[in-house]
Amino acid sequence: MSVSERKVQERAAREELILGHARGFLLRRGFQDWNMEQLAGAVNYAKGTLYLHFESKEDLCLAVATRALRERADLFERASRFTGRTRERIRAIGFACCEFACSHPDYFKVELMLKSASFWEKATETRRQAHQMEGARCFRLVHEIVKEGMRAGDLPHDRMTSESVTFALVAVTVGSHIMSLEPAMKLVAGIDDPIRTVRQNQDLMCDGLGWRPLLADWDYSATDARLRREIFPTATWCEPVTTAG
Amino acid sequence: MSVSERKVQERAAREELILGHARGFLLRRGFQDWNMEQLAGAVNYAKGTLYLHFESKEDLCLAVATRALRERADLFERASRFTGRTRERIRAIGFACCEFACSHPDYFKVELMLKSASFWEKATETRRQAHQMEGARCFRLVHEIVKEGMRAGDLPHDRMTSESVTFALVAVTVGSHIMSLEPAMKLVAGIDDPIRTVRQNQDLMCDGLGWRPLLADWDYSATDARLRREIFPTATWCEPVTTAG
């Protein structure tokens, strides 16, 4: 290995180190409750060194978020390989989303952070594009199954475009996750198991879209069981009481 | 009027002035892109004076948000007076929500800001409680109609609690609003009219919940027309093409 090759590798390793620690900080303490000095200390480098890798604190955090988003897209991709009725397949994506939420607790707070403030504009164009790309990947994987549902005749295609259907599924999922974070909401709505609530709302939306077989006409707990066996054997979370009738 | 009474009134007027300008700043420039010095300049007082009214920048912004939330709750209350089938009545709340969104464009960004960061803990306990109270008011007004729907037999009550149903409605609405803010999402999902999308997703969720009469079995455009006439005659937004069949 040449010297320059080794340097490139070392640089990449250091970036990895920084990203790993930053992720820990972000998840545990949000965006405000730590500073670049502390992060530098945690990875045993000077503050200036961090800025050799990232243009700003926001840029660094966007990089962390993008890596997590890529993991999610990867899970979506695995879920896409599930076979069966199209509604079973979209359910696999919903499962992947919850698998992600469980293995990255509080990650939705990071996602929220990206939406507020002037985050976006303080990050590098390259990183912005990388994030959008992973986001688009997630959207596309859902969209493909929606289109297939329409082709298969499981999902009505006369009232809504496939894009609108996809948007509805994304919206209900994101909304459920976000509202689940709210302690007051959890209390007042009696949410004991956020994940179960998210999946339930996804089911309701699918029913509302008329995506057959409807919840009442199919044993989706069996689908979940097969899903675990075939695609996510290492799923880290316990299936809650199923919403299937 | 006594001297002390006048002073109280003047103080209240100044607080109003500050809140008004802060709201303009918040909506137009987010949280970061202005500072307390600038706000002080805008209202022709010194920075220190702002801190006689608010404990921190976050406290001030929470106050702004709470006033807006109260306006929303007020709209919900008006909507609650609409008569008809329970699903028509919940539709009135959805209408109110969109009415609010239209007359306060970009307010959802402010709402998002509250969810992220360490906002909450930098605000006064009093203001936190005020905000929660208005939030609870919104929730309760929806919840009342949900319970009535169950009592009336329009909405199944064997599978889900009334609280879970309310949560689902809130989640789909918040999720739709938030995702509508995302320019990239709007583009990729082909969202041309965010408000229409929000209402459509609310309709889908209601259908999924089995809230009768279903979208296909009722002329909800007539409901909307009556709603405008009876409750929101001054509605500032144009009804999009209805989603009713």
Next chain:
DNA sequence: CCCCGATATTGACCATTGGTCAATATCGGA
């Protein structure tokens, strides 16, 4: 093994800004 130019790393320093408080201005009653 040493030397030197190139490269990598550092942390003192800067600018911004949320927040404080001693100094100052204003007020209102005697």
Next chain:
DNA sequence: TCCGATATTGACCAATGGTCAATATCGGGG
């Protein structure tokens, strides 16, 4: 008009994201 009380101010402080001249490290050639 004067004085004590109250209201207002803006210079100042501390924290922190970001910069860059100074320093340390590296590695190849003699």
